[in-house]
Amino acid sequence: MSHTDPVILALRALGETAGTAQDDDHTQTCLHCGHELARLTEVVDLARHAGSDEHLEQPPTAVWDRIAAAVGTGAVSSGPVGPLETVASSNGHQRMAEDSGERTGVGARRSFWAGGRRGRLVTVLAGLAAGLIIGVGATVGVVQLTTAPGTRVVAQIELSPLPAFPQWQGTTGTAVMRATASQQVMVVT
Amino acid sequence: MDRTSDEDVSGVFSKGHPDALKLVYERFGPLVYSIALRSLRARSDAEDVTQQVFVSAWRSRDSFDPKRGTLGGWLVTITRNKVADALRERQRQSRVLLQVAGGATVSASAPPADQVVDRILLADELAQLPESQRLVMVLAFYSDLTHEQIAKVLGLPLGTVKSHIRRSLQRLRSRLEADGVAY
Numbered sequence: 001m002s003h004t005d006p007v008i009l010a011l012r013a014l015g016e017t018a019g020t021a022q023d024d025d026h027t028q029t030c031l032h033c034g035h036e037l038a039r040l041t042e043v044v045d046l047a048r049h050a051g052s053d054e055h056l057e058q059p060p061t062a063v064w065d066r067i068a069a070a071v072g073t074g075a076v077s078s079g080p081v082g083p084l085e086t087v088a089s090s091n092g093h094q095r096m097a098e099d100s101g102e103r104t105g106v107g108a109r110r111s112f113w114a115g116g117r118r119g120r121l122v123t124v125l126a127g128l129a130a131g132l133i134i135g136v137g138a139t140v141g142v143v144q145l146t147t148a149p150g151t152r153v154v155a156q157i158e159l160s161p162l163p164a165f166p167q168w169q170g171t172t173g174t175a176v177m178r179a180t181a182s183q184q185v186m187v188v189t
Numbered sequence: 190m191d192r193t194s195d196e197d198v199s200g201v202f203s204k205g206h207p208d209a210l211k212l213v214y215e216r217f218g219p220l221v222y223s224i225a226l227r228s229l230r231a232r233s234d235a236e237d238v239t240q241q242v243f244v245s246a247w248r249s250r251d252s253f254d255p256k257r258g259t260l261g262g263w264l265v266t267i268t269r270n271k272v273a274d275a276l277r278e279r280q281r282q283s284r285v286l287l288q289v290a291g292g293a294t295v296s297a298s299a300p301p302a303d304q305v306v307d308r309i310l311l312a313d314e315l316a317q318l319p320e321s322q323r324l325v326m327v328l329a330f331y332s333d334l335t336h337e338q339i340a341k342v343l344g345l346p347l348g349t350v351k352s353h354i355r356r357s358l359q360r361l362r363s364r365l366e367a368d369g370v371a372y
Binding site: 006007010011013014016039040042043044046047048049050051054055056057058059060062063064066067068070071 | 210211214218219220221222223226235236239240243244247248304307308309311312313315316329330331335336351352354355358359361362365372
């Protein structure tokens, strides 16, 4: 016998009673039609499970601006590497620029920092504040940062001096790890 | 935009045309952003991942081979990798700070669920359907109407509704087979 009408398979996948008893018999015994019905039913289940509120969201327009800045010719220049490098050491954009063999210079950083949410970077501290030494092996950068919207606090800890630094006894501080998906900064105060 | 247009976008992209990235972003930006947003649940992280995906795709466009898969599927793969990176990074940060705080353990972050990707792909493909087909499918999926009732509600011939349902379901299935993860 010929295969089941694809329209009947589609309607059955949607849960409708379509076709005849003969179609029932056929889809239950024919590997091809049984497989077709199962695959279409999976599509319907997936759609219904997602619900009608499953919709696509438009990224904010600033995202395209950042992409254009990152790949545009104006985004890369060959200049001296300044102190901001340390801050961006775990930064995805920077990493990709390095991967592709391009040297990311001052101009690139300026346009990147100015264009993004992280344009609020104020000062890079030369060393750890107040001699507080903490055992963080993966510290990305030590920066002073204004409270930037769009970053979130991953963790926060109160600091106190190690016994090996008696001259700092009585000093206290706070370390706050702020993060976005591509960059992390530790703020020590 | 129909299937042919997707192929056109893919074509200009792999040739490295200067405007291609913008075209690709306009077509697939919402898909990438939605997968990232649904997986990471933080807008700033999803924006960062979206940026990384398109910058990375552009820089490695030579490695995209249209003969081996669709551009959409390639971008979904990059997105999943970047999302996984972002989740790992979150976990690493939490671990580092908690170690400093006294060695507490951190539970693993879940990788982006495959079903999340497939559901958003489905929403993306539904959005690509011509208006009347999309309407028929939305009613077929999410209302209790039978195809006869849908025909009456929309004032369409029964044969047209049947044809829309068959073709649209097959199209959604093809998209999932090409670009999907769990399907």
